[in-house]
Amino acid sequence: MLLVFDLDKTIVTDDYRLPKTIQEAIARAKLAGHVIAVLTGRGKAAALPYLDQLRLQGPYGVNNGALVIGSQGEILKRIRIPAIDVQQLVRFAELRKIEYCCMLDDILYVGNPDYEELQSEWIWTHDENRQVITLDPKISIEADKLIFGGVAASEQLGKEAAMRYPEYVVYEWSEEYVEVTGSNADKGSALELISCHLGFEQRDVIAFGDGVNDLTMLAWANHGIAVGPDADTKLVDLADEWIAAPEHNGVADWLELNLLN
Numbered sequence: 001m002l003l004v005f006d007l008d009k010t011i012v013t014d015d016y017r018l019p020k021t022i023q024e025a026i027a028r029a030k031l032a033g034h035v036i037a038v039l040t041g042r043g044k045a046a047a048l049p050y051l052d053q054l055r056l057q058g059p060y061g062v063n064n065g066a067l068v069i070g071s072q073g074e075i076l077k078r079i080r081i082p083a084i085d086v087q088q089l090v091r092f093a094e095l096r097k098i099e100y101c102c103m104l105d106d107i108l109y110v111g112n113p114d115y116e117e118l119q120s121e122w123i124w125t126h127d128e129n130r131q132v133i134t135l136d137p138k139i140s141i142e143a144d145k146l147i148f149g150g151v152a153a154s155e156q157l158g159k160e161a162a163m164r165y166p167e168y169v170v171y172e173w174s175e176e177y178v179e180v181t182g183s184n185a186d187k188g189s190a191l192e193l194i195s196c197h198l199g200f201e202q203r204d205v206i207a208f209g210d211g212v213n214d215l216t217m218l219a220w221a222n223h224g225i226a227v228g229p230d231a232d233t234k235l236v237d238l239a240d241e242w243i244a245a246p247e248h249n250g251v252a253d254w255l256e257l258n259l260l261n
Helices: 020-032 043-054 083-095 114-125 154-164 187-198 210-218 233-238 249-261
Strands: 002-005 036-037 058-060 065-067 075-080 099-104 107-110 131-133 145-149 169-174 177-181 203-208 222-227 241-243
Touching: 002 020, 002 187, 020 036, 036 043, 036 107, 036 187, 043 058, 058 187, 065 187, 075 154, 075 187, 083 145, 083 154, 145 154, 145 222, 154 169, 154 177, 169 210, 187 203, 187 210, 203 210, 210 222, 210 233, 222 249, 241 249
Parallel strands: 002 036, 002 203, 036 058, 107 131, 203 222, 222 241
Antiparallel strands: 058 065, 065 075, 099 107, 099 145, 145 177, 169 177
């Protein structure tokens, strides 16, 4: 089987730990002949510490599937939002006093890194191992992912992005937090690509996730498993099963019961 895991709130706890019990269960699944992949909304630099703990060179995808790495570390797909579109969306945000973050490789370009109300959101973009730089409006950059935060960010920026760029993927996490990735930069497309890369049929794929960005991944997999009490309600409705959070060894217990016992 191909076992595909989201990171945060799926196998990584709220305080950013990958529990030893989950590490060991995944390692045992690999020894039993199953293949492991990770698909996360984190950027590559922020995902690598966990990939190292899992001893996973590939395959994996980051930035919600905007970058997909193969089993030998090769790039299978890279999708970026063009600079002109980044510039227009950032300008729209600035005019409405919506804060933003442009993720490009290992750099986070932000409008105001000291904006107090968004400190938690900047943490959630996982700035570990990454450089945070104030965006110079004179510089034109592409983006692996755009993040917008602030009052009515979802209502204003989310709708604007969906209307102006219908081919892009828009994730409305809350009324004050929105992510945008390029065309086909989603976990479902990434999972299909990884499965073809490894030679797995759809019927042999199991996916674990918790967030709105995991919807396409669980929809594509033959068996989808929602994780944790905070799992997105649409994801829970879509999933075949709903298991405990990583703090309570949900994934480890499922692997033990269904694949390792």
